[in-house]
Structures are given as C-alpha cells and as structure tokens.
C-alpha cells in the first residue's frame with residue numbers, strides 16, 4: 001500500500017460463534033449475570049418500537065417495575081443504556097448550577113454521583129467514609145445539621161467493595177426532614193433484597209437490568225416520586241441531556257409517543273425478567289438470595305478465607321473476599337476461567353475478588369462450581385485453605401436453611 005492510498009482493507013473476522021468459547025463461562029462476577037431461558041428468548045426478538053404491542057409492553061413493564069421498586073410512582077422509565085445512564089438521568093434532571101448535592105461516598109459507584117453532579121454544574125459536598133465502612137445515619141444527621149441540600153445521593157449496595165447501607169431508610173428519612181430529595185442507586189440490590197421505595201420515602205431509585213433483575217445488559221430502570229418530578233420541572237434550562245431528559249422520556253413512557261427508538265429487544269427481555277420476578281414473588285426471591293449468599297459466605301470462611309467486610313455491613317448481593325497474602329488475584333481469576341469456566345470479578349485495584357449473588361447466580365449448582373474453582377485457584381497460588389471443609393460447610397448450610405428454594 002502506498003502512503004497516499006486511503007483505501008481501508010476489508011476485514012474478514014470469524015463469526016461470533018467461533019469467537020465465543022465453546023463452553024460458555026459461568027458469569028459469577030459483579031454483573032452481567034446469567035439470564036433465564038425465557039429472557040434470552042425474548043431478547044432475540046425485534047418488534048416495532050411504537051404501536052399497540054410496544055404500548056402493552058411498556059405499560060406492563062411499568063406495572064411490574066412498580067412491584068419490584070415497591071412504589072406507586074407514575075413516572076417510571078426504562079432507559080437505553082447502562083445503570084450509569086439512569087444515575088445520569090437522576091443527576092442531570094435534579095441538579096443544575098446553583099443547586100447543592102450531598103454525596104454519600106463509600107466506594108467507586110456512590111462516588112460517581114459526585115463526578116456527574118459537578119459535571120452539570122451543581123455544588124457538591126462529599127460525606128466520605130473509610131473504604132469498607134458504610135455511611136451511618138448519625139454521620140448524615142451531623143452533616144445535614146444547619147446545612148441545606150437540594151439532593152442527597154447514596155447507594156444501597158456499594159458493589160466495588162461489598163458494603164451494604166444498612167441504615168438507608170433512616171438516612172432517607174433524615175434527608176427528607178431536611179428538605180432534600182434523595183437519589184438511591186439500587187443497581188446491584190434491586191430484586192435481591194428489600195427496597196421499599198414509597199414506605200422509605202425515596203424520591204428517585206434506579207437499577208440496571210443486568211444484575212439483580214437477571215436480564216440483558218443495556219436497559220436501566222428509574223422511578224421518580226411526585227416531589228422529584230415537580231423539582232425537575234423547575235430546571236431553568238438549557239437541559240443538558242436529550243436522551244436522558246426525564247420530561248422527554250415521559251413522552252414515550254407516559255404518552256406512547258416517540259422520544260428515541262426504544263431498545264426493543266432489551267425491553268422484551270426485561271419484560272420477561274420482571275414477569276419471572278412477579279411469578280417468584282419478592283419474598284421468595286429475597287429468601288433465595290439471602291440463603292444463597294450466606295451459604296457461599298459460610299463456604300468461603302469454612303475453607304479458611306477471609307471475607308473483607310464486617311458481617312453487619314456486608315453486602316449479600318456482591319461478596320468481597322480478601323486475596324490471601326502472596327496470592328495473585330488476577331492470576332487466580334484467570335485460572336478459574338480457563339480451567340473451570342467460572343468467571344468472578346476483581347475490584348478496581350483493591351486486594352479483593354468479588355463473587356456476585358444476583359438473580360440466576362443464586363442457584364446451588366453455581367455455588368458449588370464457583371466455590372470449588374475459587375478454592376482450587378487460590379490453593380495453586382499458595383493459599384492455605386481446606387477446600388473440602390468449605391464445600392462441606394456450604395452443603396450443611398444449604399441443607400439446614402435452603403432446602404428446596406435454591
């Protein structure tokens with residue numbers, strides 16, 4: 001090719017079936033998670049993004065989402081994008097120059113609110129706790145005393161380090177009493193543990209589809225209270241987003257009119273994922289998640305490994321495990337994937353690995369396969385552990401507590 005030749009050569013890559021491993025990896029990381037067959041089937045269909053069928057899908061997705069969020073909110077939207085797009089919709093619609101946000105930061109994702117809020121010109125104050133600890137209600141109370149914030153942001157489960165905001169409902173109550181709206185990231189927790197949006201008085205809650213809902217990545221859900229809706233209508237403009245503008249989204253989700261071409265396959269898949277949750281019921285789903293995660297944690301500790309977060313603040317949806325001294329976490333994860341076809345997550349440079357307990361991950365065959373792969377991989381790294389004991393402890397937990405539900 002001469003230096004002036006501007007032709008771009010035609011690539012001839014292999015088909016995607018040849019690219020994918022013959023034996024799919026079991027996705028036991030922090031998401032995406034495996035999806036039920038019904039969800040996969042629905043996600044292979046394309047229909048028109050407008051019209052009677054889509055209108056029905058939209059109405060039913062909203063109805064089922066209300067159950068999952070435990071809310072009667074009218075303004076519920078699906079968003080074409082990752083969970084961060086929903087966070088961006090919350091931030092970009094409720095905050096603007098002159099507005100003040102208090103961001104409760106306990107890790108990577110809860111901290112992301114601050115970056116976004118600064119990006120739309122809001123004034124941001126951080127309440128940051130040491131890594132591995134949750135934000136507590138009394139800390140928030142002190143921060144709110146004598147101050148005025150328009151929005152308080154927080155996460156229910158900080159996936160990056162495995163911490164649970166146990167005092168979420170008290171924190172939301174304090175924020176509300178101070179006159180602030182609340183925006184809650186329920187990305188890894190929705191559908192895995194109780195979130196009572198209306199009872200707790202949360203103004204905006206959102207989640208992605210690829211975690212606790214066990215659907216395909218690429219669609220997020222968000223619900224706005226009436227108070228949040230009134231506040232966002234006061235935006236002085238110009239509004240920074242088009243796709244993520246809540247008032248424009250209401251055109252599609254409220255009026256069945258065009259906003260942008262909706263992610264139809266993702267919405268059909270989400271419909272099925274939500275339908276399966278309704279069929280299972282939240283109560284049984286939470287019990288399945290709780291027992292699955294506690295069984296896994298018992299197995300991990302039973303084999304001699306350390307969980308990274310104190311029990312009372314530990315997130316069940318994503319379990320963080322200390323990498324034993326001398327072991328290489330990345331190499332262990334690679335071995336798990338290559339040898340056992342089980343994939344778990346690292347943690348943005350922290351000395352932990354993370355195992356997801358969301359949706360279809362919470363099935364006993366997945367637990368045994370994952371615990372075995374983890375033990376084998378870390379033993380190869382020189383960690384002192386007793387894999388058989390860990391497996392026995394997990395089995396015992398399951399027999400005692402989770403007969404028939406996993």
Ligand SMILES: Cc1ncc(COP(=O)(O)O)c(C=O)c1O
Pocket residue numbers: 030031082083084085109110155157158159160185186187188208
């Ligand atoms: C708690 C939490 N918030 C936000 C995100 C961002 O989600 P996404 O990658 O779908 O944008 C994640 C992803 O892991 C998360 O766990």
